[in-house]
Amino acid sequence: MLHISCFCQLFSQPVFEFAERWFSEKFPSNGFVNKFYNFKLPLLPSFHINLFRICFRTAYVVSTTAVAAVFPYFNQVLGLLGALNFWPLAIYFPVEMYFVQNKIEAWTRKWIVLRTFSLACLLVSIVGLIGSIEGIISAKFG
Numbered sequence: 001m002l003h004i005s006c007f008c009q010l011f012s013q014p015v016f017e018f019a020e021r022w023f024s025e026k027f028p029s030n031g032f033v034n035k036f037y038n039f040k041l042p043l044l045p046s047f048h049i050n051l052f053r054i055c056f057r058t059a060y061v062v063s064t065t066a067v068a069a070v071f072p073y074f075n076q077v078l079g080l081l082g083a084l085n086f087w088p089l090a091i092y093f094p095v096e097m098y099f100v101q102n103k104i105e106a107w108t109r110k111w112i113v114l115r116t117f118s119l120a121c122l123l124v125s126i127v128g129l130i131g132s133i134e135g136i137i138s139a140k141f142g
Helices: 002-011 013-026 051-070 074-102 109-141
Strands: 036-039 047-050
Touching: 013 051, 047 051, 051 074, 074 109
Parallel strands: none
Antiparallel strands: 036 047
16 A cells, blocks of 8 residues: 555656646635745754645555555556556656767767666566566466
8 A cells, every 4th residue: 555655656756747737727816826825844944834735645546546546456556557657657768868868879878877777677567567567467367
């Protein structure tokens, strides 16, 4: 449950951003949606809290975690989707953008290290994909 909740929170940032922007544009004068409060804990710097963000994000993560616990095979399907999305979204595209932005030449030390890292992560994704497919098949027929 903790694994699903943490990664749901991490990979759901685009959903959160879209929903928060939509509600903010739809209800521009609503204090619950748009007002930020300063919160100070002892020995920590103060930070801004938005009640809508806390409520929406908590409800989203709790509901998706509940769906994961209720539906059979959800963990395997989540693993399958994670394996399909991990390498291109978290590794390949950021590495390629880094190469372009910093004008990294081919066959330099940095280029070789990042390509090796990308290839290793691709192999991890492929193994995860195979494991998720095996998990779905064994859950269905085993």
